[in-house]
Amino acid sequence: MLSHLRELIAYRNLLYNLVLRDLKVRYKNSALGVIWSLLNPLLMAVVFSMVFKQAFGGDLRQYYVFFLVGIMPWNFFSGSLMAGTMAMVNNAGLIKKVHFPRELLPMAAVLSNLVNFLIALIVLVIFLFASGLGLSIHALWLPVILATQLIFTLGLALLLGSINVFYRDVLMILDIVMLAWFFLTPVFYPFEQFNSMAGLNLGGVVFEPARVMRWLNPMASIIDGYRTVLWGNTSTLGPVSMAPDFLLRTFVTAVLVFILGYYVFWRTHKLFGEKL
Secondary structure, eight states, X not given: OHHHHHHHHHTHHHHHHHHHHHHHHHTTTOSSGGGHHHHHHHXXXXXXXXHHHHHHOTTOTTHHHHHHHHHHHHHHHHHHHHHHHTHXXXXXXXXXXXXXXXXXXXXXXXXXXXXXXXXXHHHHXXXXXXXXXXXXXXXXXXXXXXXXXXXXXXXXXXXXHHHHHHOTTHHHHHHHHHHHXXXXXXXXXXXXXXXXXXXXXXXXXXXXXXXXXXXXXXXXHHHHHHHHHHTOXXXXXXXXXXXXXXXXXXXXXXXXHHHHHHHHHHHHGGGHHHHO
């Protein structure tokens, strides 16, 4: 394992070039180029705010900020999964001809989306200050939340990217799953909305929707984490601190998903050249 880690470090320049290549391909022949990373969340905030504000956010203060804080990390997550799932298939020629650590491909897919996410944060910071919220001391939680999301996303990208080599239906299934996942994640509505839902009684055991979401949907906790430290919640007038126990559980889940994804990837990567 240590020798493989040293190999990954030795190929860090290749990782950098793969990320740079992905970014160039994304904005190739685009008149605005990387500016789209700034415009995309802004335009989405305008459109989605008009659509969802009355239905889900009529009583929420600064709904455009509320929405931006949710949609940006979600776009990073969904974009990374889609690109990571296709990373091996799209680079079949490279895999067959060149020796290098194969996990660099899904890593590059995730990191290129991370770059776009970090650029888009400029828009969010501008909106935070324009709305009077600014950045509080609670924003210091952001690196921890981002690291948790990065670990979780990379684990899924490794898992799905390796499975997609053998079963090309994965991407089509993922399209449907991501749509359902989007609506089950508090992107355009507050997490507290789950608290108002009645619990499900199964055999005398009551399952509370909020608790189920915390345990079974890590992205719900991650996006709620971003929103808590940057916007607040429905019972506050501004950002508040994260609940460490919620974040710890999500971090542990992210690490377990990463271990699973890397294990599946490691067990199958030697067959990629043959299957591709």
